[in-house]
Amino acid sequence: MGLFSRMETVLKSKMNKMLNKMEDPRETLDYSYEKQLELLQNVKRGVAEVTTSKKRLQLQRAKLVQSMDKLERQAKEAIAANREDLARLALERKAALTQQVDGIDSEIAELEKQEEKLIASEKRLSTKVEIFRTRKESIKAQYSAADAQVKINESVTGISEEMADVGLALERAENKTEEMKARADAIDELMETGTLEDLTGSRDEIDRELSKISTQTNVESDLTRLKAEAGKGQEKTGEEGKGAEERKEV
Structure with a gap:
């Protein structure tokens, strides 16, 4: 019972x-x-x-x-x-x-x-x-x-719960976007330094080395030219001083 x-x-x-x-x-x-x-x-x-x-x-x-x-x-x-x-x-x-x-x-x-x-x-x-x-x-x-x-x-x-979920999704999207931007910047830097080869480009490693040599040669040529121009300027200054002394003696 x-x-x-x-x-x-x-x-x-x-x-x-x-x-x-x-x-x-x-x-x-x-x-x-x-x-x-x-x-x-x-x-x-x-x-x-x-x-x-x-x-x-x-x-x-x-x-x-x-x-x-x-x-x-x-x-x-x-x-x-x-x-x-x-x-x-x-x-x-x-x-x-x-x-x-x-x-x-x-x-x-x-x-x-x-x-x-x-x-x-x-x-x-x-x-x-x-x-x-x-x-x-x-x-x-x-x-x-x-x-x-x-x-x-x-x-x-x-x-509110849905907006909270949306907020989390936005936060994840922003974090992922920042991560992708950082990776893209890192890849660009590696490609610039030659550490990472750009397989999509038309230049290979030899082209890059030749480009560096050409750049260095141009730099040396410009440096020599500037030095020469600077030397000619000093010679002209010495000749003008000598002529002035001779005129004084006369």
């Missing part, structure tokens, strides 16, 4: 949890409001039925009263015609109708009491239904707002 009791408790808790997820409070409130409206309509129908019954009895009573009045006139006419027997018969029928009218009056009074109770119940229930409707709409509005806020927060949370 202990095991089955535990299993029953677990199953009930699972079902309750599942129902909580499936249940929409707004639908529950609307359903409760509809049931209250049905109850209110039943009370109104009860009031209408009691009122109809009372009206029917009142019409029946009115007909009996008319018959009683007629019997009263007949009894008077019989007395006037010295027909006491007919007067007695009319009065007996009138007495029977009077008993019926008294019974109908009792039924009408009872129906009036029921009608008053039903009308009071209808008013109280109508007030409660209206209060419930107002509260229902307020709760539904609050629930809808809270539900929308939850969805917005969940969306923002999802966007």
Whole structure:
């Protein structure tokens, strides 16, 4: 029994949890409001039925009263015609109708009491239904707002997580780009120094060495030329000084 009791408790808790997820409070409130409206309509129908019954009895009573009045006139006419027997018969029928009218009056009074109770119940229930409707709409509005806020927060949370992933991806892309730029710069430097041969170019190692020799030869030629020009300048300066001294002696 202990095991089955535990299993029953677990199953009930699972079902309750599942129902909580499936249940929409707004639908529950609307359903409760509809049931209250049905109850209110039943009370109104009860009031209408009691009122109809009372009206029917009142019409029946009115007909009996008319018959009683007629019997009263007949009894008077019989007395006037010295027909006491007919007067007695009319009065007996009138007495029977009077008993019926008294019974109908009792039924009408009872129906009036029921009608008053039903009308009071209808008013109280109508007030409660209206209060419930107002509260229902307020709760539904609050629930809808809270539900929308939850969805917005969940969306923002999802966007934040996505943006975090995007940020990491951008950081990885930037790091990789910097790494590729560094590698490209290193390869350019190695190619410039000749350490790494540019297989895509048209110049081989011999061409590069010949280019270096040509460059050095051009440098030496320019250096010799500059020295020669500098020497000629000194010779011209010496000859001009000698001529000036000779002019002074003359």
